[in-house]
Amino acid sequence: MTDYGEEQRNELEALESIYPDSFTVLSENPTSFTITVTSEAGENDETVQTTLKFTYSENYPDEVPLYELLSHENLENNDITDILKLLQEQAEENLGMVMIFTLVSAVQEKLNEIVDQIKTRREAEKKQKEKEAEEAEKQCFHGTPVTIENFLRWKAKFDLELLEIKRKKMKEEEQCGKNKLTGKQLFETDHNLDTSDIQFLEDAGNSVEVDESLFQEMDDLELEDDEEDPDYNPVHLDSD
Numbered sequence: 380m381t382d383y384g385e386e387q388r389n390e391l392e393a394l395e396s397i398y399p400d401s402f403t404v405l406s407e408n409p410t411s412f413t414i415t416v417t418s419e420a421g422e423n424d425e426t427v428q429t430t431l432k433f434t435y436s437e438n439y440p441d442e443v444p445l446y447e448l449l450s451h452e453n454l455e456n457n458d459i460t461d462i463l464k465l466l467q468e469q470a471e472e473n474l475g476m477v478m479i480f481t482l483v484s485a486v487q488e489k490l491n492e493i494v495d496q497i498k499t500r501r502e503a504e505k506k507q508k509e510k511e512a513e514e515a516e517k518q519c520f521h522g523t524p525v526t527i528e529n530f531l532r533w534k535a536k537f538d539l540e541l542l543e544i545k546r547k548k549m550k551e552e553e554q555c556g557k558n559k560l561t562g563k564q565l566f567e568t569d570h571n572l573d574t575s576d577i578q579f580l581e582d583a584g585n586s587v588e589v590d591e592s593l594f595q596e597m598d599d600l601e602l603e604d605d606e607e608d609p610d611y612n613p614v615h616l617d618s619d
Contacts, residue, residue: 401416425494
C-alpha cells in the first residue's frame with residue numbers, strides 16, 4: 380500500500396531545497412504551496428514570470444495535483460493558455476510519480492521560449508518598419524509606375540474634372556450675361572436717368588461762387604479807339 384503522505388512530505392523537502400527563494404508553503408491540510416518561476420534574461424534584461432500554486436490531492440501522485448497561475452508578469456493571454464495546457468499534458472504523462480519538479484521545469488522552459496519569441500517578434504517588427512520606411516522613400520523618388528490601367532483611370536478622372544470646370548465656367552458666363560442690362564433696360568429700371576444729368580448740372584451751378592472783383596478790374600482797363608491808332612489802315616472794298 381502506497382504511503383501518499385510520506386511521498387508528499389519527501390517531495391516538499393526536495394522542492395524547498397531546490398527552490399529556496401521562490402518556494403512558499405500556504406497550508407498543510409490540504410498541502411498547498413507556491414513556486415515562482417522566472418525566465419532567463421532576454422533582450423535588455425527583460426524577463427517573464429509566473430507564480431504557480433499547487434495543492435496535493437489525497438492520493439497524489441496517483442492523482443493529478445491541483446494547479447493554477449496566481450500571478451504573472453509580461454505574459455499575454457495566449458501565453459497563459461499555453462502554460463495551463465502544458466501543465467495538463469505533463470501531469471497526465473507523469474501520473475503515478477511525484478511530478479512537481481517536472482511540471483515546474485516544463486514551465487521554466489516555456490518561459491524561456493516566450494522570451495525568445497518576444498525578441499524574435501521585436502526584431503521582425505523592426506525589420507518591417509525599416510522595410511516600410513525604405514519603400515516609402517523609394518515611392519517619394521520614383522513615384523507610382525505608370526501602367527495602361529492606372530493611366531486610363533487617371534485620364535478618365537482628369538476628363539471628368541475638366542468637363543466640370545468648363546460646365547461651371549459656361550454657367551458663370553451665362554449668369555453674367557443675364558445680369559448685364561442694356562441701355563433700354565437701364566432706362567426702364569430708372570426713369571430719372573434722362574433728368575439726372577441736368578439736375579446734376581443745376582445742382583453744381585447753384586453751388587458755384589463768382590468772384591465779382593475780377594469783372595471790376597476789367598472795367599478799369601482803357602480800351603483805345605482803333606481810329607486813333609496811327610497804324611490803323613482800314614481796307615475799303617469797292618463794289619463793282
